[in-house]
Amino acid sequence: MKEERMRVLKLVEEGKITVDDAAKLLEALMASKSPEEDCFQENREFEKKFAAFAKNAENFAKDCGDKVGDAFREVEPKLRKVSKVVLVKTAAIIDDLSKALNESLQNMDVADCECECDCCCDDEPCEEEACECGCGCDCDDTPKEN
Numbered sequence: 472m473k474e475e476r477m478r479v480l481k482l483v484e485e486g487k488i489t490v491d492d493a494a495k496l497l498e499a500l501m502a503s504k505s506p507e508e509d510c511f512q513e514n515r516e517f518e519k520k521f522a523a524f525a526k527n528a529e530n531f532a533k534d535c536g537d538k539v540g541d542a543f544r545e546v547e548p549k550l551r552k553v554s555k556v557v558l559v560k561t562a563a564i565i566d567d568l569s570k571a572l573n574e575s576l577q578n579m580d581v582a583d584c585e586c587e588c589d590c591c592c593d594d595e596p597c598e599e600e601a602c603e604c605g606c607g608c609d610c611d612d613t614p615k616e617n
Contacts, residue, residue, distance in 0.1 A: 479493050
């Protein structure tokens with residue numbers, strides 16, 4: 472195909488045909504493309520369309536990435552603040568629970584101790600090595616004897 476076009480241009484250059492005749496011949500050549508040239512032309516068009524699609528997809532992805540990045544930059548300080556507040560409040564609740572538990576343990580009426588051991592210690596926790604009960608009872612009651 473390329474050779475035929477060059478030949479038509481050469482004929483114009485040599486003055487053997489007019490420019491109008493050359494245009495008609497070139498149009499006729501374009502209309503009578505070989506199947507390989509048709510396929511090549513279609514492939515070229517497909518490649519152009521695919522390249523345009525890829526460029527559009529790339530631009531779309533970049534725009535989306537930019538928007539997500541902007542949104543994250545806007546939300547991140549708020550998330551940090553909320554996380555900090557949740558952490559402080561949770562720590563305060565745990566601290567309050569811990570204090571309440573300690574107070575409850577300290578205020579327990581130790582007289583309610585139900586120790587029924589044969590403790591050799593009077594009013595003291597068992598610390599004697601010879602003591603077999605090992606109760607470690609801290610109550611004010613003298614351990615019960617059998």
